[in-house]
Amino acid sequence: MISDQNTKKPVITNGYIIAPYKYSMGVLASQFFVKLRDSRKICAAKCPGCGSVTVPPRSTCPKCFSKITELVELSGKGTLVTYTVVHYDSSVQAVKPPYAVGVIKMEGADKAITHLIGEVDFKKLKKGMKLEPVFRDKRVGTMLDIAYFKPVKAKA
Numbered sequence: 473m474i475s476d477q478n479t480k481k482p483v484i485t486n487g488y489i490i491a492p493y494k495y496s497m498g499v500l501a502s503q504f505f506v507k508l509r510d511s512r513k514i515c516a517a518k519c520p521g522c523g524s525v526t527v528p529p530r531s532t533c534p535k536c537f538s539k540i541t542e543l544v545e546l547s548g549k550g551t552l553v554t555y556t557v558v559h560y561d562s563s564v565q566a567v568k569p570p571y572a573v574g575v576i577k578m579e580g581a582d583k584a585i586t587h588l589i590g591e592v593d594f595k596k597l598k599k600g601m602k603l604e605p606v607f608r609d610k611r612v613g614t615m616l617d618i619a620y621f622k623p624v625k626a627k628a
């Protein structure tokens with residue numbers, strides 16, 4: 473039996489990796505991110521074969537494998553399908569906990585996206601609630617141009 477207390481402590485080592493690379497997003501994804509960055513619009517790929525609407529866009533339909541060349545503009549609103557509230561703190565997270573992450577079925581699309589949820593008491597999160605995007609003021613062409621989704625306020 474090992475009784476030394478030091479053997480129960482995790483060993484921490486430091487590493488350092490530099491891996492510069494370039495990645496081509498393809499035509500549709502590039503258009504998606506340019507629209508997000510320049511117009512604060514969320515677009516989806518509409519399949520000419522089966523009519524499936526996919527977000528983020530794909531150039532090949534996941535249902536019927538048709539080539540997709542057309543984007544359609546979505547309202548940006550969505551419905552919360554499921555969510556979790558993260559309390560665990562880790563050095564690799566982009567956001568400090570606690571934060572909420574939701575799977576959001578986008579209005580007008582057949583697919584859901586995963587994103588942060590903000591401006592809400594996490595105890596009041598409910599499946600089925602309507603959400604809308606909050607865009608960053610300074611956008612660079614990534615999914616984080618959407619800062620988070622927030623609940624749609626009921627009209628008075």
Ligand SMILES: [Zn+2]
Pocket residue numbers: 519520521522523524533534535536537538
């Ligand atoms: Zn299709």
